[in-house]
Amino acid sequence: MKKIFLFVALAAFVSSFAIAQELDVAQIAKMRQVKADSMSMMLGKVYGTQAAMSYPTTEARHIYLKAFNEALNLDQQDEPYRDGVSLAEQFYRNAENVNKQLGINMSRKVFTQTFLAKYNDTTAIKNMNEEMRSINMEAKRLTEEVRALKKDSVAALAQASLISAKSDSLSMNMARFFGSQAQYMSKQKKFNEQQVARFLEGFNSTISIDESNKALIDGRLLASDFAGFDRNIKKQMSLNLNKDAFVTAVTQTLNDPTVPTEADFKAIDTKTQAYVKETQAFAKENSPEALTQKGMGKKYIENQMEKDPKFIQSPSGLVYKILAPGNGKKFNETDKIKVMYKGTHVDGSTFDESKEPISFAPNQVVPGFKEALLMMSPGAKMIAILPYKLAYGERGAGQSIKPFETLVFEIETLGIDDSAPATKPAQAATKAATKAPAAKEAKPATTSSPKAAKKATTKKATGKKASKKRK
Numbered sequence: 131m132k133k134i135f136l137f138v139a140l141a142a143f144v145s146s147f148a149i150a151q152e153l154d155v156a157q158i159a160k161m162r163q164v165k166a167d168s169m170s171m172m173l174g175k176v177y178g179t180q181a182a183m184s185y186p187t188t189e190a191r192h193i194y195l196k197a198f199n200e201a202l203n204l205d206q207q208d209e210p211y212r213d214g215v216s217l218a219e220q221f222y223r224n225a226e227n228v229n230k231q232l233g234i235n236m237s238r239k240v241f242t243q244t245f246l247a248k249y250n251d252t253t254a255i256k257n258m259n260e261e262m263r264s265i266n267m268e269a270k271r272l273t274e275e276v277r278a279l280k281k282d283s284v285a286a287l288a289q290a291s292l293i294s295a296k297s298d299s300l301s302m303n304m305a306r307f308f309g310s311q312a313q314y315m316s317k318q319k320k321f322n323e324q325q326v327a328r329f330l331e332g333f334n335s336t337i338s339i340d341e342s343n344k345a346l347i348d349g350r351l352l353a354s355d356f357a358g359f360d361r362n363i364k365k366q367m368s369l370n371l372n373k374d375a376f377v378t379a380v381t382q383t384l385n386d387p388t389v390p391t392e393a394d395f396k397a398i399d400t401k402t403q404a405y406v407k408e409t410q411a412f413a414k415e416n417s418p419e420a421l422t423q424k425g426m427g428k429k430y431i432e433n434q435m436e437k438d439p440k441f442i443q444s445p446s447g448l449v450y451k452i453l454a455p456g457n458g459k460k461f462n463e464t465d466k467i468k469v470m471y472k473g474t475h476v477d478g479s480t481f482d483e484s485k486e487p488i489s490f491a492p493n494q495v496v497p498g499f500k501e502a503l504l505m506m507s508p509g510a511k512m513i514a515i516l517p518y519k520l521a522y523g524e525r526g527a528g529q530s531i532k533p534f535e536t537l538v539f540e541i542e543t544l545g546i547d548d549s550a551p552a553t554k555p556a557q558a559a560t561k562a563a564t565k566a567p568a569a570k571e572a573k574p575a576t577t578s579s580p581k582a583a584k585k586a587t588t589k590k591a592t593g594k595k596a597s598k599k600r601k
Contacts, residue, residue, distance in 0.1 A: 158416045162369060172360065172371040172402040174379025177352060179390045181380070186389040190345040195196075195384055197349030201439045202356065202377065210325040214332025217312055219354055221337060222347055224304060232276050234293060240301040242337050246330075248309025258314055265307045272300050301557055305471040352380070367413035414524055420534045424518065427536025431515055432478040442514075448498050449515040456510030456543065461503055463493040467504075468544040473537055481537075497519050499539060508545040513538065589596040 185191050204212055225236040272334040276296045279289050316326060339346055360371040414420060431449050435441045441451045461467055466489045473482040498520030502512055518524070518534045526533040 142406075144497045155421070158421070161320065162413070162416070165374050165412060166363075166369040167372045169363070169369070169402075169406060169409055170375040171379045172405055173356075173371070175383055175398050176395075176402050177355075178380040178383025179395050181352070182384055182388075182390050183392075183395060185345045185384075187388070191384045193343065194345040194349040194352075195381060197346045198352050198380065199377070201350040201353035202373070204353075207331075208328065210275040210321060210328040211332035212513065213255075213312075213315065214329040214334075215336045216354065217308055218333045218336035219351060220308065221298075221304070222341075222351065228300065232273065233280065234276060234297045234300075236304070237298050237301040238297045238341055244305035245309045245312075245333075246581070248306050249312050249330075252343045258310065259552065261310055262307065269303050270301065271305075272296055272303060276300070281500075282518070299589070302574070314417075318566060319326070323512045337411060348396070368417060369413060383507045409598070414533075419532075420524070423532055423534035424477055427517055430536060431517070434510060434515065438559070441513075446497070446501060446520060447517045448501050448520055449517075450502055451513045453511035453513065454509065454542075456507035458507045460505065460507050461492060461543070461546070463500070463504070464491050466491055466547045470542040470544065476536055476538060476540075485549075487544055498537075499541075502539070502541055503543065506541070506543045508543060511540075511542045513540055 181194055183192065185194055200213070204215065206212070221238065221241055224240075228234065228236055253451065273344065279293050279296065282289060312329075315595075316329065319325075321329060336350065339350070341347065356371070356373070356376055360373075363369055363371055431443075435443065436450065438448060443449045468487045468489050470484050470487055471482075472480060472484070474480050483570055492500040495503070496516070498514060498516030501520070502514040506512060516537045516539065518536055521535065521537045522531050522533075524533050526535060
């Protein structure tokens with residue numbers, strides 16, 4: 131079954147989303163749990179709707195749910211068995227990818243025989259990286275040969291025979307890849323004979339299921355999909371999906387005799403994507419790191435204003451103190467201003483400082499620095515405290531400025547510089563740089579390691595819309 135593509139990349143966070151900064155820790159914890167529960171329920175509806183579209187009959191849905199629940203409730207402490215199950219599942223996933231890319235069917239029998247032979251081969255692998263590279267090169271060669279054969283319309287029967295032979299070769303190639311990986315994994319985890327036997331039991335129990343029964347296979351794969359999304363969401367948002375809520379939603383959807391339409395799927399999928407995006411923003415805005423930085427900034431501002439009544443807070447939240455008023459009219463947004471400045475963290479350490487006058491315009495810098503400059507005139511001096519929303523916000527800047535960090539600037543304006551175009555100041559005051567474009571998603575490989583394939587379950591969803599129902 132195609133994966134439901136979730137917006138889990140950091141680039142998808144909504145920078146303008148700021149929710150209830152004054153909530154206490156207990157309230158935030160409750161809200162996090164509520165959001166995790168709601169997300170679990172919505173994801174369950176999306177997956178359930180997709181399955182209901184693929185399997186409209188009551189019998190098929192029953193098989194799907196039974197396989198899903200059995201796989202989801204595997205003993206989590208039985209690591210060897212789960213590893214075996216997971217590896218067999220990768221065969222089904224990769225076989226589906228190969229079928230989509232090349233239009234051929236992998237041989238489960240050939241794969242199983244070759245895998246077991248490779249896994250049980252006690253010959254030491256001298257260089258794992260070299261072996262994996264060799265296997266992948268062979269897979270690429272076989273893939274190109276199949277593509278070439280399928281383009282050749284001459285001697286169709288002979289071509290079909292050759293393609294079948296290439297399919298078996300690809301199955302053997304994939305098996306050698308997984309066999310080497312599994313052998314290496316077992317040695318790394320120091321599996322004893324009993325654990326190895328348990329690993330093979332898990333593999334055989336999954337690889338031997340009725341491969342013609344897609345509902346059975348997809349039901350099992352959904353369980354591992356959920357586990358993958360749960361890990362990814364925990365990593366990205368520090369939230370734990372609610373397994374019971376997910377199962378309930380899937381079950382309720384599949385027990386409904388109605389067969390959903392594409393419009394039904396699109397509606398629930400769109401709603402879920404929006405909720406995931408909102409939850410991502412909430413999670414980042416209220417992460418332990420964010421709360422720490424915001425708390426430090428708030429406390430610093432309160433202390434400074436309490437100690438020195440000359441500090442003023444503007445409607446935007448900028449806190450400033452005029453050290454010298456300057457002379458003449460105030461600057462405008464496009465003036466090229468000669469400036470000396472020093473940027474510090476709230477602990478007093480310096481992160482940036484101009485060693486000589488630098489010229490730039492107010493419209494080239496972050497909002498808080500811009501606001502400060504527009505209050506000033508030639509010869510003015512000011513201390514400006516920029517809350518994170520007026521500085522680098524939730525993203526921070528480089529290695530020196532953390533997300534949600536409050537910054538302090540000492541600014542001196544020397545006058546307008548008409549001699550040269552305005553230049554941007556160093557890291558401290560410039561607007562946040564435009565995000566680099568995301569790397570293009572790589573096409574699925576013919577073979578991949580179990581670890582890489584598991585990651586793909588969650589990572590390839592980054593920044594893309596939900597997939598449509600598999601035809």
